[in-house]
Structures are given as structure tokens and as C-alpha cells.
Amino acid sequence: MYTAQLTHAARLSEQTRHMEFAVEGEERFEFTPGQFLSLVASKEGREITRAYSIASAPSRKPQFDLCLNRVDDGFFSNLLCDMREGDKVSFHGPYGTFILRSPLQDSIFVCTGTGVAPIRGFVQWLFDGQGRGQGHEFWLIYGTRYESAIYYREYFEKVAAAYPNFHYLPTLSRPGADWKGLRGYVQDNVRALVEGLPAERRKSLDAYICGLNAMVKANRALFAELGFEKKRIMYERYD
Numbered sequence: 615m616y617t618a619q620l621t622h623a624a625r626l627s628e629q630t631r632h633m634e635f636a637v638e639g640e641e642r643f644e645f646t647p648g649q650f651l652s653l654v655a656s657k658e659g660r661e662i663t664r665a666y667s668i669a670s671a672p673s674r675k676p677q678f679d680l681c682l683n684r685v686d687d688g689f690f691s692n693l694l695c696d697m698r699e700g701d702k703v704s705f706h707g708p709y710g711t712f713i714l715r716s717p718l719q720d721s722i723f724v725c726t727g728t729g730v731a732p733i734r735g736f737v738q739w740l741f742d743g744q745g746r747g748q749g750h751e752f753w754l755i756y757g758t759r760y761e762s763a764i765y766y767r768e769y770f771e772k773v774a775a776a777y778p779n780f781h782y783l784p785t786l787s788r789p790g791a792d793w794k795g796l797r798g799y800v801q802d803n804v805r806a807l808v809e810g811l812p813a814e815r816r817k818s819l820d821a822y823i824c825g826l827n828a829m830v831k832a833n834r835a836l837f838a839e840l841g842f843e844k845k846r847i848m849y850e851r852y853d
Contacts (some may be wrong), residue, residue, distance in 0.1 A: 615704055615705070616635050616637050616639075616640070616652070616704065616705055616706065617637070617638045617639070617645075617703070617704055617705075618635035618636060618638065618669075618678070618700050618702065618703055618705060619635060619636050619699070619700065619701070619702050619846050620633060620634070620635055620697050620698070620699050620701050620703070621633040621636050621637060621677070621699060621703070622695070622699060623698075623699065624766060625682070626763075626766075627762065627763050627765070628767045629683050629684045629695070629797070629819060630681065630682070630683050630727075630765065631681070631682060631684070631694070631695050632669070632679065632680075632681050632722055632727065632765075632766075633679065633680045633681075633694065633697070634670075634675060634677065634679050635678055635679070635680070635703070636677050637676035637677060637678070638702070638782050640676040641676065642674070642675075643672070643676035643678065643708070644672060644708075645668060645672055645678070645708035646672075646713045647668070647671045647692045647707070647713065647714065647732070647735035647736050647738070647739040648667070648668075648710065648712045648713040648735055648736060648822075648850075649665045649667075649668055649674070649707070649708035649709060649710040649712070649713065649732075650665045650666060650668060650680070650707065650708065650710045650712075650732075651666055651668060651680075651705045651706070651707040651708055651709075652664070652705060652706050652707050652709065653665075653666060653690065653694070653703055653704070654664050654703075654704045654705060654706065655690065655703045655704070655747070657689055658743065662689060662690060662750070664690040664691075665709075666680050666682055666731075666733075666852065667681075667709065667710075667728075667731040667732040667734055667824070668708065668731070668732065668750055669681040669715065669730075669731035669732070669734050669735060670693075670734065670735050670738060671735045671736075671738035671739035671742065672739075676838075677733075680694070680731070680784060681728050681731040681734070681765065681766075682694060682695070682731075682732065683727070683728055684730060690767065692752075695730065695731065698838030701805065705780075709819065709852070710722060711844055712732055712822070712824065712848060712849070712850040713848075714736055714740075715820055715846075715848065717748065718746075718747075718750055718839075718852060719754070719818050719819065719820045720750050720751045720752070720800040720818060720819050720820070721750070721752050721819065721820045721821070721822060722752075722753045722754075722755065722804065722807065722808070722819060722820075722821050722822070723736065723737075723752065723753065723754045723822050723824075724755050724757075724800055724804055724821065724822065724823045724824070724825075724833050725754075725755075725756055725757070725800075725823070725824045725825050726756070726757040726800060726825035726829050727757060727758060727763075727765075727825060727826070727852075728765070728824070728852070729824035729829075729850070729852060730765050730766060730824075731757055732823075732824055732850060733754060733756075733795040733822070733824060733833070734766055734769070734842060736822070737752075737754065737770065737773060738769075738779070739751065740780075741773050741776070741777050746838070747777065747779060748779075750779065751779050751781070751803055751815075752779060752780050753783060754770060754780070754781070754782050754783060754818075754841070755784075755785060755787050755796075755803050756770075756781045756782075756783070756784045756785070756800075756805055756807060757784075757785050757786075757787065757799060757800035757803075757825075758784070758785065758786060758787070759786065759787050759788045760788055760789075760790075761786060761789065761816050763792060768815045769782065770784075776824060783795075783796055783803065783807070784796065785798060785799070785800060785802075785803050787799055792831075797830075798809075799832075800829065800833065801829075801832050801833050801836050804836060804837075805836060805840070808837075808840050809840070815843070816840070817835075819842070819846070819849070820846050821833075821837050821842060821845070821846060821847045821848065822839075822848045822849070823848070824849065824850045824851075824852070825852060825853055826851070827851045827852075827853050829848050830850075830851050833849075834847055834849050
């Protein structure tokens with residue numbers, strides 16, 4: 615069991631927070647991008663545990679980020695969203711197998727809402743200046759309703775500007791009149807992207823999907839229809 619102190623928090627939208635934690639008493643905190651932590655707290659004498667994907671890549675410091683929604687009747691989401699800098703929370707982990715496959719291949723990342731959390735960890739790890747993403751192409755199709763709910767947009771745009779092999783493709787299902795980007799649901803744009811690739815490239819493409827169950831299910835079915843083997847479709851569901 616570890617203890618982490620909140621060092622910084624920022625509002626991504628009315629219901630969503632980005633939170634940065636420092637792990638106490640550790641020189642390093644090792645995890646693999648894409649994994650999750652189990653946070654622990656007491657409620658009326660009972661121990662409550664909730665899993666949250668890590669929204670960052672490992673660093674030299676013992677720290678990690680989270681990205682989470684406040685749920686109206688959610689005990690843990692409200693506890694976390696009400697934390698102030700300096701407050702502490704207990705957790706154990708890391709856990710999970712939603713991680714980048716080895717050997718690394720060209721990859722398409724598909725996510726909606728806070729499903730972007732582990733994907734942010736992937737991108738940080740791939741494009742931290744150490745050349746891990748070199749020699750491969752990566753596409754991130756991020757879906758949400760409104761432009762105001764594109765989480766970590768500035769970061770992903772910065773990576774895309776610096777690395778030509780990272781393609782950032784946010785898509786809106788309810789865009790405003792002045793929106794110049796992709797429109798529609800993520801699976802519509804996934805189909806267009808994959809079908810537009812040369813057949814040889816499609817054979818070695820890995821897919822990573824993260825978000826709510828309905829979206830994950832729809833995209834798993836789509837990738838299967840497009841000829842992807844099951845072992846090349848990695849996914850994490852949030853409900």
C-alpha cells in the first residue's frame with residue numbers, strides 16, 4: 615500500500631479533473647504506460663476501492679497523473695474531485711495489461727472522454743525525446759461531443775507538430791458551425807482511416823481502444839470486420 619499526495623489539480627471541463635500526485639517515501643514509482651491503480655478509502659467503516667487508469671508515463675520522480683469525471687452519486691469520484699493540493703490518498707498497484715505490445719508496430723489509438731487517460735501515457739512514453747516512437751506511425755482518434763471537451767488538446771497538438779509520425783485526429787459528434795476538424799463518431803473515422811491505408815500497412819497495424827463499453831464494443835467489431843486479428847485489438851472498458 616502506498617500513499618500519494620496531490621501536488622496539482624486542474625479542471626479540464628465542468629465535470630472532469632486532471633490530477634497530479636507524488637508517491638510518498640519512494641525514490642521511484644515504476645509502472646508501464648496504460649496500467650491502472652486501485653485507490654482505497656474508508657466509507658462508514660468499510661474499505662472502498664476504485665480503479666483509475668494512470669494518465670501519464672513513468673518519470674524519474676515517484677509520481678503519476680489521473681484524469682477522472684465527477685459522478686453525481688459516486689463516492690470515490692467526489693472524494694478525489696474535492697481533494698485540495700496537499701491532501702493524500704492511499705492506493706496499491708500498478709495493475710493491468712492494457713499496455714503497448716512488443717515489438718512495437720504502427721498503431722491506432724481510439725478513445726472517448728476520460729478514456730484518453732492511458733493513451734496520454736502511451737504518447738508521453740513514445741514521444742519523450744528518446745526515440746521510442748521512431749520508425750512507426752501512430753494515429754490518435756479522440757471522440758467527444760463538443761470542442762470544449764477535448765481533453766489534453768494542447769499537449770497532443772504540440773506532439774503532432776513536433777513529430778510527423780504522430781497524427782492527432784479529434785472528432786466531434788456535436789460540432790459547432792466553425793469546427794474545421796473531423797465530425798461524427800469515432801468508429802466512422804476509424805473506418806475511413808484504416809480503409810485509406812495501403813493493404814500491406816494494414817496487416818501490421820495494432821489497435822488500442824479505451825472508453826465506455828458501447829464505444830469499445832462497436833470499435834472491436836469494426837476492427838474485426840476490417841480484418842484485424844483478435845490479438846491485435848487491445849482494449850480497456852470503463853463501465
